[in-house]
Amino acid sequence: MMLALYGHRFSSFTWKALIPLYANGTAFEFRDVDPGAEDGPANMDFVRKVHPAGKFPVLVDGETTVIEATSIAEYLAVHHPGEAPLIPADPAQATTARMMDRVFDNYVMGTAQLVVNAYLADAQNPDPQQVELGREGLKRAYTWLDAWLAENTLPPHVSLVTCAAAPSLFYADWVKRIPADCPRVAALREEALALPAVARCVEDARPYRDYFPLGAPERD
Structure with missing residues (x-):
C-alpha cells in the first residue's frame, strides 16, 4: 500500500x-x-x-x-530510506541534528507564529505586545543561529535539520526579515530554498499565498 x-x-x-x-x-x-x-x-x-x-x-x-x-x-x-541522509549515522551528529530541529521548530517557526496568530485574531488591530514579542524573539533566534553557524557545521542536505530549517526560515523571513548582521542565516535560507525538494514545496504553495495574514511579500 x-x-x-x-x-x-x-x-x-x-x-x-x-x-x-x-x-x-x-x-x-x-x-x-x-x-x-x-x-x-x-x-x-x-x-x-x-x-x-x-x-x-x-x-x-x-x-x-x-x-x-x-x-x-x-x-x-x-x-523508507533513500539517498538523502535524513538522520546522520554518527550518534553525536544525530544528536546535533535533533537539537537544531528543535531550535528551528520552537524558536524560529514557533516564535514567528506568535505574530501570525496575532494577525489571525485581528488582522486590522493585531495585539502589539504579541507582535513585538514575536519579532524580538525572531531577532534573538537569528542572532543565536548566526553565531552557532559560525562555529559549527550542519549535517549535509537533505537532513532533519533541512526539513525544519527550510520552512521555518522561509516564513519567518516574511514576518521579520533576516537582518544584514546575520549573513549566515540568510545564506542558509537561500541555500535551502534552492534545493529541488524545497523549491517544489515553495511552488506548490504559491496559489495559497493569500492565506498569509500579514500579506505575502512579492518575493521568493
Whole structure:
C-alpha cells in the first residue's frame, strides 16, 4: 500500500514532511485538507480523528499512523530510506541534528507564529505586545543561529535539520526579515530554498499565498 500524507501545501509543518519524501523520491499520495479540495473535509475529519489536537501533517503507512512532522521524518529515515541522509549515522551528529530541529521548530517557526496568530485574531488591530514579542524573539533566534553557524557545521542536505530549517526560515523571513548582521542565516535560507525538494514545496504553495495574514511579500 502506498504511503499517504495528510496536510496542506501552505503549511510549514506539512513542508517538513514533504521535503524528505521529495528528496528521496518516495512514492506517496498527498491527501489535501484544504476546505476547497475535493476530499478536503473528509481528509480533515481523518486528521481530527487520529491526532490528539487535530493537527497535520499525518502520515499513514499501511496499518501505521505517524503524527508530528519530526516523527514523520524520523519514521521515513528508518522505514523508507533513500539517498538523502535524513538522520546522520554518527550518534553525536544525530544528536546535533535533533537539537537544531528543535531550535528551528520552537524558536524560529514557533516564535514567528506568535505574530501570525496575532494577525489571525485581528488582522486590522493585531495585539502589539504579541507582535513585538514575536519579532524580538525572531531577532534573538537569528542572532543565536548566526553565531552557532559560525562555529559549527550542519549535517549535509537533505537532513532533519533541512526539513525544519527550510520552512521555518522561509516564513519567518516574511514576518521579520533576516537582518544584514546575520549573513549566515540568510545564506542558509537561500541555500535551502534552492534545493529541488524545497523549491517544489515553495511552488506548490504559491496559489495559497493569500492565506498569509500579514500579506505575502512579492518575493521568493
